[in-house]
Amino acid sequence: EAGVAQSPRYKIIEKRQSVAFWCNPISGHATLYWYQQILGQGPKLLIQFQNNGVVDDSQLPKDRFSAERLKGVDSTLKIQPAKLEDSAVYLCASSPDRQTYEQYFGPGTRLTVT
């Protein structure tokens, strides 16, 4: 079974530029999560999707971050414009449904904003 795929693995941009990350969850997984992991900290949930609907985006900085999962499969997370404090690893995870407590994580995208 293929795992959660993410791309790119690394990205370096200048502040005020925009960037997009892509995630393809495990086939058949209805629930998809995006986490932000700042160096030295645990992951923090940004947004949770159930199929193509948003379940929780309470910690997503909506003035600059956006995410979509239009067909209920893969997902894109965008930052526009980026700030220095957005430097982090962005992790995507999926689970079969909201009642399954195990989440499967992708390798992450390391973003550096200069």
Added chain:
Amino acid sequence: AQSVTQLGSHVSVSEGALVLLRCNYSSSVPPYLFWYVQYPNQGLQLLLKYTTGATLVKGINGFEAEFKKSETSFHLTKPSAHMSDAAEYFCAVSRGAAGNKLTFGGGTRVLVKP
């Protein structure tokens, strides 16, 4: 609101010695508890989880954890450390039936000395 505290951001153990990583949580509802491991430049991998039932939980790679409600703790142990255990470990809590949003602790980095 939920929170997780991991005591000690870095732990150093000798190969063959006991590994003990401490985790305390706060939750207004019966918690579901998890330990994840993260190797360099990789995503998180589930080590073990407690949902209901037996409070001593066994996971992969020889790790186990015990849920102690009276102490609000979920410490992770392994009797004999191996060089391959060098990684970062995260404790996490979710609210169970209210949805499986994970709240992570800050992580503990384990160094194994030969």
